Amino acid sequence: MKGQRELARARAVVIGLGALGSISSDLLARAGVGHLRLVDRDVVELTNLQRQSLYSESDVDRPKADAAAERLRSVNSQIEIEPLSKDVHSATVRGLLRDTDIVVDGTDNLETRFLLNETAMEANVPFVYGGAIATYGMAFAIRTPVTACFRCFNPKAPLPGSLPTCETAGIFNAASAMVGAIQAGEALRLLLGETPSGVLFVVDGWHPDIQRIHIGRRSDCPTCVQGEREYLGAKRTQVLASLCGSDTISLDPVHHGSIDMEAVADRLAALGSTRRAGGLLVADVEGRRLTIFPDGRALIRGVKDEAEARGVYAKYVGI
Numbered sequence: 001m002k003g004q005r006e007l008a009r010a011r012a013v014v015i016g017l018g019a020l021g022s023i024s025s026d027l028l029a030r031a032g033v034g035h036l037r038l039v040d041r042d043v044v045e046l047t048n049l050q051r052q053s054l055y056s057e058s059d060v061d062r063p064k065a066d067a068a069a070e071r072l073r074s075v076n077s078q079i080e081i082e083p084l085s086k087d088v089h090s091a092t093v094r095g096l097l098r099d100t101d102i103v104v105d106g107t108d109n110l111e112t113r114f115l116l117n118e119t120a121m122e123a124n125v126p127f128v129y130g131g132a133i134a135t136y137g138m139a140f141a142i143r144t145p146v147t148a149c150f151r152c153f154n155p156k157a158p159l160p161g162s163l164p165t166c167e168t169a170g171i172f173n174a175a176s177a178m179v180g181a182i183q184a185g186e187a188l189r190l191l192l193g194e195t196p197s198g199v200l201f202v203v204d205g206w207h208p209d210i211q212r213i214h215i216g217r218r219s220d221c222p223t224c225v226q227g228e229r230e231y232l233g234a235k236r237t238q239v240l241a242s243l244c245g246s247d248t249i250s251l252d253p254v255h256h257g258s259i260d261m262e263a264v265a266d267r268l269a270a271l272g273s274t275r276r277a278g279g280l281l282v283a284d285v286e287g288r289r290l291t292i293f294p295d296g297r298a299l300i301r302g303v304k305d306e307a308e309a310r311g312v313y314a315k316y317v318g319i
């Protein structure tokens with residue numbers, strides 16, 4: 001009962017509600033973590049259902065954060081769940097990680113992980129890294145200075161296009177489920193005051209196996225030793241990021257407040273087919289699908305790169 005009461009008082013943030021975030025947030029909710037903040041910028045796609053266990057066919061096109069919150073509220077009505085349909089970048093990350101006891105990684109790219117690593121370190125809360133691709137994955141509970149940080153074992157960010165992605169390699173759902181479960185277990189242990197193990201778990205989901213690799217801090221780590229905040233300090237201009245598993249790009253323009261959805265809907269209705277889905281506007285225009293959020297953020301499907309996405313946004317929504 002003592003541990004259960006501690007969990008009821010605990011606050012966790014899960015960033016990214018795909019394969020890993022589905023598993024970890026489900027387990028944290030069932031374990032009774034009292035406050036769960038669920039963050040994802042994306043909407044549910046049919047192909048997500050192969051591995052993203054919080055969603056069903058009726059959730060397609062809904063914001064993942066909303067669908068996940070609804071599902072988890074039906075699992076545990078005794079805890080507080082805060083869904084946020086937001087993009088994570090240097091201008092938003094501190095707000096998304098405020099007032100929490102732990103951060104759980106469900107993201108799909110290294111840049112966001114470097115950013116979360118820096119921000120969690122600044123906030124002095126643990127960051128439970130996880131990643132999965134093809135048939136394998138990794139998990140590591142970070143709490144500096146007790147353990148290495150994410151940068152310690154990823155000293156150089158790889159060049160864009162140099163790593164396999166969900167798009168090119170796919171994800172074996174048993175592998176991502178194993179990684180998500182390890183992350184949830186590590187998060188619960190840390191929330192109950194246990195010391196982090198300093199072990200990187202390397203999961204083979206195909207021939208089920210878990211290797212344990214002890215990771216030490218790098219004496220010259222730019223982030224946890226030298227104190228650089230390369231990602232957190234980045235000046236935000238326009239934040240564009242390619243999404244995993246589709247030809248969709250998320251675009252978060254620089255502005256404050258909400259956009260005039262009616263005016264945008266009227267303009268787009270003249271060019272193609274539009275419909276409203278909850279608070280969102282979905283428009284099919286010239287072979288592209290635009291899903292526009294009230295704060296001006298947009299998902300643009302059917303584009304080949306960020307520049308094209310920026311052009312489509314400028315052309316149809318306006319900056």
Ligand SMILES: [Zn+2]
Nearest residue numbers: 149152221224
């Ligand atoms: Zn480090």
